[in-house]
Amino acid sequence: xxxxxxxxxxxxxxxxxxxxxxxxxxxxxxxxxxxxxxxxxxxxxxxxxxxxxxxxxxxxxxxxxxxxxxxxxxxxxxxxxxxxxxxxxxxxxxxxxxxxxxxxxxxxxxxxxxx
Amino acid sequence: xxxxxxxxxxxxxxxxxxxxxxxxxxxxxxxxxxxxxxxxxxxxxxxxxxxxxxxxxxxxxxxxxxxxxxxxxxxxxxxxxxxxxxxxxxxxxxxxxxxxxxxxxxxxxxxxxxxx
Numbered sequence: 001x002x003x004x005x006x007x008x009x010x011x012x013x014x015x016x017x018x019x020x021x022x023x024x025x026x027x028x029x030x031x032x033x034x035x036x037x038x039x040x041x042x043x044x045x046x047x048x049x050x051x052x053x054x055x056x057x058x059x060x061x062x063x064x065x066x067x068x069x070x071x072x073x074x075x076x077x078x079x080x081x082x083x084x085x086x087x088x089x090x091x092x093x094x095x096x097x098x099x100x101x102x103x104x105x106x107x108x109x110x111x112x113x114x115x
Numbered sequence: 116x117x118x119x120x121x122x123x124x125x126x127x128x129x130x131x132x133x134x135x136x137x138x139x140x141x142x143x144x145x146x147x148x149x150x151x152x153x154x155x156x157x158x159x160x161x162x163x164x165x166x167x168x169x170x171x172x173x174x175x176x177x178x179x180x181x182x183x184x185x186x187x188x189x190x191x192x193x194x195x196x197x198x199x200x201x202x203x204x205x206x207x208x209x210x211x212x213x214x215x216x217x218x219x220x221x222x223x224x225x226x227x228x229x230x231x
Contacts, residue, residue, distance in 0.1 A: 042206055042221035043160070056218075088158055100210030101148045101167065104219060106160035 003027075004107035006091050012113045015081060021110045023074040023091030031097035032074045033104065034066060035090040043090055049074060050097035081114045088112075117142040117209045121222035128197050129230050136192040136225045138207030144168075148210045149183065149190045150219065155203040166190060197229045 004025045013019050023032065030051050035043035048056035049068040057066075063085075065077040074091055088109045094102040118141040128134045140149060151163040164174065166183050174181045178195045194201055204226045208219040 040224075042224055045218050048218075090158075090160065092160075101165065103150060103162045103165050105162060106152075108157060108159040111158070 004091055004093055004105050006089075006107035006110050008110060009108065010111045010113075012115065013078065013081065014115050015083070017081075018077070018079045020078065021076040021089055021091075021112075023076075023107055024072055025093040025105070025107075026072055027093065027095075027105065028071075029093035029095050029105070030071065031094045031102075032068065033092040033094075034074070034076055035092065035106075037088040037090055037109070039087075047076075048097070055097065078112075081112075083114050086112055086114045117144070117147070117211070117220040119207050119209050119220050119222035121205075121207055121225050123225045124223070125226045125228070127228045127230060130199060131196050133193060133195050134197055134227065134229075136194075136205050136207075136227065138190045138192065138222060140188050140190065140207070140209050142209060142211070144211045146211065150208040150210065151181065151190075151192050152206045152208060153203045154206065154224070160206070163192075194227075197227075199229050199231055202227060202229045 007022045032049045034046040036046050037043045045058050046060045047066045052068045063080050067075040088111050090109045091107040092104040094104045096102050120139045147168045149166045152160045153163055154160050164181055171183050180193045182191045204224045206224045207222040210219050
């Protein structure tokens with residue numbers, strides 16, 4: 001299994017809603033990532049989990065809350081988002097944390113719209 | 116810190132034409148890694164190739180080929196006999212190893228449109 005899966009594919013939410021994005025991989029990868037991608041821009045790193053522990057938070061607002069329940073799952077909890085948070089949210093994984101030579105495998109993303 | 120420059124924002128070619136996507140990188144690290152990813156309209160980034168800084172061999176995979184030249188800090192990507200399915204945004208990216216070196220530095224991407 002060489003896939004990263006993400007659910008849901010699309011999400012529309014109001015600014016007062018609470019929702020979660022889910023990501024799963026079964027490749028035995030020990031690093032998992034959340035990226036945010038706005039239209040016509042490259043992905044921007046948000047969070048990195050290394051061996052199920054949060055290693056990097058790229059100064060992301062607290063309305064985004066990541067969680068790594070186990071080595072295969074990664075969640076992103078959303079609360080009180082703003083319209084400017086509308087974007088494609090990509091999950092990725094790589095074999096070894098801190099190894100720049102490991103390619104990252106990306107999921108199909110969740111297209112989030114905040115009304 | 117690294118920097119990746121993809122000067123071509125958008126390219127249009129007619130099907131079966133060859134096309135080269137340019138990538139220029141800047142880094143102070145002696146060991147680094149370069150990547151190409153494809154992002155079709157569906158959104159998923161698809162890994163295409165990785166090249167290590169100490170391996171300047173060019174690579175060919177089917178219709179795809181990559182030319183890595185340290186002398187010009189370039190890692191260009193050529194598609195031969197382009198097809199409509201090649202239409203996508205292509206990102207060049209760079210990474211380094213070491214503690215905390217998780218981040219890929221992406222270029223801004225080149226949108227390739229292959230016209231039938």
